[in-house]
Amino acid sequence: MRKNNGGHGGVIINISSLAGLTPAAYQPVYSASKHGVIGFTRSIAALASIGNYGVRINSVCPAFVDTPLLESIEKEENMGELFKYKDRIKDMMKCYGVLDPSLIAKGMIDLIEDDASNGAVMKITTSRGIHFEEFGVQQKTKI
Numbered sequence: 661m662r663k664n665n666g667g668h669g670g671v672i673i674n675i676s677s678l679a680g681l682t683p684a685a686y687q688p689v690y691s692a693s694k695h696g697v698i699g700f701t702r703s704i705a706a707l708a709s710i711g712n713y714g715v716r717i718n719s720v721c722p723a724f725v726d727t728p729l730l731e732s733i734e735k736e737e738n739m740g741e742l743f744k745y746k747d748r749i750k751d752m753m754k755c756y757g758v759l760d761p762s763l764i765a766k767g768m769i770d771l772i773e774d775d776a777s778n779g780a781v782m783k784i785t786t787s788r789g790i791h792f793e794e795f796g797v798q799q800k801t802k803i
């Protein structure tokens with residue numbers, strides 16, 4: 661894909677979660693993996709910029725979205741010993757609301773179309789819609 665390896669360049673969007681930016685007490689492994697997605701995305705975005713890959717790599721961090729994934733918290737085989745907290749997660753959904761998947765699609769199209777975005781961490785919530793995590797100037801990467 662990278663231009664310096666015979667590719668045509670392009671855009672990659674990695675799917676993290678708000679649980680990749682905040683602690684998620686009832687989903688620690690899930691939260692750790694989503695934190696990792698953000699660290700990886702920002703690091704590889706910096707490398708792509710330094711190496712003139714012609715590839716932009718961004719991440720998107722939605723709050724709860726109305727997909728079959730939400731049903732997985734109702735399954736003990738998924739949640740293990742944390743299954744006993746499923747009603748607390750459902751309370752969080754009531755509190756934060758549940759997004760329509762179409763808004764996530766819009767956010768992803770925005771990232772594809774914005775030629776300046778690289779290493780961006782887009783957050784999508786019911787209260788603030790599409791917005792971005794702000795990092796220090798020194799930590800930003802441009803392509």
Ligand SMILES: NC(=O)C1=CN([C@@H]2O[C@H](COP(=O)(O)OP(=O)(O)OC[C@H]3O[C@@H](n4cnc5c(N)ncnc54)[C@H](O)[C@@H]3O)[C@@H](O)[C@H]2O)C=CC1
Pocket residue numbers: 675676677678721722723724725726727728729730
């Ligand atoms: N639904 C939500 O509330 C949120 C979801 N996300 C993230 O969004 C992404 C998509 O999640 P949803 O659409 O909600 O989940 P989903 O469970 O509705 O869909 C996941 C899809 O991934 C496929 N899949 C699973 N393992 C796979 C594998 N090894 N190889 C290929 N495909 C595989 C499944 O067949 C399924 O079609 C996930 O990374 C999830 O963590 C992030 C924030 C909130």
Ligand SMILES: CCCCCC(=O)/C=C/C=C\C=C\C=C\[C@@H](O)[C@@H](O)CCCC(=O)O
Pocket residue numbers: 677678679682683684686687688689690691722723724725729730732733738739740742
């Ligand atoms: C912090 C609020 C926003 C969270 C948005 C979000 O990502 C919602 C996700 C909803 C359900 C995820 C279910 C995942 C289930 C499995 O991965 C399960 O194995 C997790 C087990 C608990 C753990 O992390 O140890």
